[in-house]
Amino acid sequence: MAEEKDALKVVLGHIACWNKRDLEGFVSYVAEDVVNEFKGPKGFSIEGKAKLKEVVTPLFDDPKSCITFKRVVMDGNEVAMALVREQTDPKTKEIKIVEEADIFEVRDGKIQRVTVYAFDEMFFF
DSSP states (O other): OHHHHHHHHHHHHHHHHHHTTOHHHHHHTEEEEEEEEEESTTOEEEESHHHHHHHHGGGGGOTTOEEEEEEEEEETTEEEEEEEEEEEOTTTOOEEEEEEEEEEEEETTEEEEEEEEESSOOTTO
16 A cells, blocks of 8 residues: 555656646656657657656646646556646647546656557647
8 A cells, every 4th residue: 555655646746747847856756767658649659767858848838738637546556547638739839638548657766667548649749
């Protein structure tokens, strides 16, 4: 039970930093060798903390960007969340909403892997 609470605390802190536009805080929750794997129409991976920071940096300039979660399921060091992501489409400047399911794997107080299942195009990457 303690492992689940610790993993959830890490993930919630990570998301809170996204919503506050705190880039340094956001990346502080991930391991150096973190892997973000995006499953969906245009699947891809981002490997490593430095690459993740490089990829998400422009998204932190979007004042409309936010992540909310609908449901959380925990199992040991894994946290699964149904999320809603709002982001400005850089091409059209319209606010877009993407619903996704993310699975976070947490070890030693850091996010090691995130698997994102999005059924809409991840237009912001």
